[in-house]
Amino acid sequence: MTMALENPKLLSLAAGFTDNRTLPVAAVQAAVQALASQSGAPDYLQYGTNQGRPELRALLAERLLQQEPGLDAGAVKRGFFITNGSQQALYLAMQVLCEPGDIVLVDRPSYFVYLEMLAGLGVRARSLPVDAAGRIDGPGLRTLLGDLRVQGDLARLKAVYFVSYFSNPSGRSLDEEEKAVIAEELTAAGALVPVVEDAAYRELYYETAHPARSVLSLPAWTAFPKLYLSTLTKPFASGLKVGYGTSSHPELLARMLHVKGHHDFGTAHFNQAILEQVLAHGGLDAQLAVIRPAYLKKMRALHTALTDAGLPALGWQWAVPTGGLYLWLNAPATLDTGLESAFCRACIEAGVLYVPGELCFGDDAPKHFIRLSFGVLAEAELAEAGRRFVAVARRFSRGDA
Ligand SMILES: Cc1ncc(COP(=O)(O)O)c(C=O)c1O
Secondary structure, rough: OHHHHHHHOEEEEEOOOOOOOOOHHHHHHHHHHHHOOOOOOOHHHHHHHHHHHHHHHHHHHHHHHHOOOOOHHHHHOOEEEEEEEHHHHHHHHHHHHHOOOOOOEEEOOOOOHHHHHHOOOOOOEOOOEEOOOOOEEHHHHHHHHHHHHHOOOOOHHEEEEEEOOOOOOOOOOHHHHHHHHHHHHHHHHHOOOOEEOOOOOOOOOOOOOOOOOOOOOOOOHHHOOOEEEOOOOOOOOHOOOOOOEOOOHHHHHEEEEEEHHHHHOOOOOHHHHHHHHHHHHHHHHHHHHHHHHHHHHHHHHHHHHHOOOHHHOOHHHHHHHHEEEEEEEOOOOOOOOOOOOHHHHHHHHOOEEEEHHHHHOOOOOOOOEEEEEEOOHHHHHHHHHHHHHHHHHHHHHHHHO
């Protein structure tokens, strides 16, 4: 990071930020004006409730019910809550579910800030096994759960977590079959542990929503305590820092809210009120209609820059995502792209920054993956960053780095 800061010309493909150019200034201005011109007590400048503004909860619950019409509306609404970003909800969940030394199953690769949080809490992450295509590997999971039992560790397994739509970092979405396989293997092992489905990017598809229903709807998960989390940061404004979720399990929710009371006794009420106005007047859909094509163009700008400069011919592979903010590059297996690697240093010297993929694994981290984010930079900058990146990859491929 020091090297990065010393180089003002550096183009960062590292931060998972959204694009300043498409942030919804006018929608926020209209919402604030509408609030300020309301008669009656300015409740939005007052403390709110720990669980979140009731009307915002109702609007968001309704939105989820439209996405998944088969859901039990009463249960979704009762279990609904608002947090200071979905990051807070992740923390609350892990704090109430886990003790140091416990184990959480995580997707492979997984959201690295969450993995860091687990490490900070002294919780062990074990990766859900995947096949070569990145799909959940049921037999592999059976073996892993069997091994945990033999080691006397199955009772330490306290939760399973995955980012199921346009994942950070992989851009992949899980299909219903994959989600069901996880539930079936856990059921067979007698491990009905809480499931945390992180749907942070669900609404950030480019053209078509991913059709898979969440664990809230899938029959294989019926008997499990469920926590479904999402956020308004990525699809609307990260600066408002409002996340949300719903839990099928009143006791889990009560325990999380109890700890939330200790954190903040309620997410910033003004920010919630702004978002309530936005949602009530169609502002979220209007914003999504702006950013979906914008991120598609940005993704293509980076993808095309990498392809045109010849990265595939150097043995690099990646899938073209259909939503989200990331390209997940698979470098030749012999190339170390880790935090301490010569490749990483060479990229910084060439003026381009990335997230080393090694940070995105709960265990057994390979060193030849890279996460590139196209959220922040403009298209021309993405093209330039892509060229710089491939120039470094070419030097390392020739061995003259
Ligand atoms: C997969 C995933 N989950 C959760 C979060 C947290 O988002 P927020 O706290 O902004 O809602 C992020 C942020 O990057 C993320 O990528």
